[in-house]
Amino acid sequence: MRTHFAGSVFKLLFWLLVASALAGLLVGEIAWGLVIGLSLYIAWHLRQMTRFVQWLSAQRNDPPPETGGLWGEIFNSIYRMQRRDSRMRAKQQLVIDRIQASTAALSDAVVMIDAKGRLEWWNHAAERLLGFRAPDDSGQHVTNLLRDPRFVAYFEADNFREPLDIASHLNLSARLQYTITHYGQGERLMVARDTTRLHNLEQMRKDFVANVSHELRTPLTVVVGYLETLQDSDEPINPRWKRALQQMEQQSRRMQNLLNDLLMLARLENDDRTVEHKPVDIGQMLNSVAQDGRALSADQGHQIRLETDPKIRLLGADAELSSAFSNLVFNAVKYTPDRGEISICSWRDQGGVHISVSDNGTGIAPQHISRLTERFYRVDSSRSTNTGGTGLGLAIVKHVLLRHEGRLEISSTLGKGSVFTCHFPISRSA
Secondary structure, three states, rough: OOOHHHHHHHHHHHHHHHHHHHHHHHHHHHHHHHHHHHHHHHHHHHHHHHHHHHHHOOOOOOOOOOHHHHHHHHHHHHHHHHHEEEEEEEHHHHHHHHHHHHHOOOOOOOEEEEEOOEEEEEHHHHHHHOOOOOOOOOOOEEHHOOOOOOHHHHHHOOOOOOOOOOOOOOOOOOOOOOOOOOEOEEEEEEEEEOOHHHHHHHHHHHHHHHHHHHHHHHHHHHHHHHHHHHOOOOOOOHHHHHHHHHHHHHHHHHHHHHHHHHHHHHHHHOOOOOOEEEEHHHHHHHHHHHHHHHHHHHHHHHHEEEEEOOOOOEEOOHHHHHHHHHHHHHHHHHEEEEEEEEEEEEEEEEOEEEEEEEEEEOOOOOOHHOOOOOOOOOOOOOOOHHHHHOOOOOHHHHHHHOOOOOOOEEEEEEOOOOEEEEEEHHHHOO
């Protein structure tokens, strides 16, 4: 197309010069003939340029002015491109309208936030769930309207891996779950979902477990006490009953451990108070946990190594952190073969404080890793009987870390062992 246009221009200019030269030759003024011919040529092009600018400035879809030659080709090409772009814009606008209509019909609040945190657009559900009002709130910073300190901290942290579940600022008995996603050039898409019903059902489950565990604890303590009394009695016990009493006491203590773990998990889940920020000596705590691990290992002969930085201090609750690290070490002892190696390490860097427990046991298949922190989830159902575990250890670890703004990372290879690493943010380092 470009070659065709260039050829047309040079061809027209050539014949114009020839005609001008012949006309000038007839009157004896060849130079003036060429000047006049070129002037007419330039004037014609200026006229076409003027028409072209006027047509473009009209901002209408009118057909181009009628003309021939090169300018006719230009007019027609631009007109075809305009019509093609107009059709594409119509299709895109149709898609946008359908997306906005479907989004507006959602029962979840959908809010578009620009790179500076200001509201750009929201659907009708956002007005109902979040109290936004159009057009007054358009352009307002989102934290000016959602002032809950937990939401402000969540939004400003700019770390949206996990959703935020808090009470609604419009109705304290309602619960909202906020999910924020980055897109475009720093913009954010926020979705707020009403989770009141799910929250109430979950709270009923937690209360039920806590109440049942508490009610079972007292009679179970009585049963264990009488079993101990019978076994410690000076009177001879029929050998047929001695083994039965031992097994009854063993299973009763196992049930006690299960109830204790259930009660602790319920307390961690129901306690909305902020975790205390007392400096905890991680080196001393891990040393005590390692000693407890060696005592649990006993005749199994595990080699438990401790590598820790004595200067590390972590802000948090001493009892909760000790419970989390103990669960990791005890799991390593239970699921590592005799004479196996277990390492407990702690270190601090720019990313925060890290504590890891690694072993060279049988390892865990990849499909199980994402579910290990679920209550009562087991890779092998027979492990519960063999190890005496409750299946709640890693669930407790997860909730303790969440209360301390931390996270649990699990990596494992079948036949080579596993590594459980607790990551705490630098703000938790004392």
